[in-house]
Amino acid sequence: MSLRTYIQSFLLAPVVVAAAWLAMPSPSAAQTKELKQVPIRTTDPSSGAAMFKSYCASCHGTVGKGDGPAVVALKVAPGDLTLLSKNNGGKFPELRVFGVLEGTIPLASHGSRDMPMWGDLFRSLALGDNSSPHLRMRNLTEYVRTIQVK
Secondary structure: OOHHHHHHHHHOOOEEEEEEEEOOOOOOOOOOEEEEEEOOOOOOOOOHHHHHHHHHHHHHOOOOOOOOHHHHHOOOOOOOHHHOOHHHOOOOOHHHHHHHHHOOOOOHHHOOOOOOOHHHHHHHHHOOOOHHHHHHHHHHHHHHHHOOOO
């Protein structure tokens, strides 16, 4: 087993994936909701769009409006990422977005921190390449900038 496979299989924190699985309700029980979690998969660090699709769309939706398929299982609905600039006086909050991805800026709205600390997960994919996690967070931040409403 390669070091990369070992790390991805056993050491990586699980991340929320594309679908929330609903338990089948019994006639006497209320419907319960669960998130399926799997180890992080590698994507192209140069593509913010590919990373968003793989890492963010399950909760934030394919266009960032907070309507992904996993929303039904979250305690607090994810924010509409397309409104970040609008809600910040028309200026994209680049450092805040980067800090949230890095895990240095906490989000009170996430309560128990359902949103993974992407910085730690991206660092786990780097396997010694210290520039890769920064590149991932930078390109993902830039992608979120491109989906802002005008």
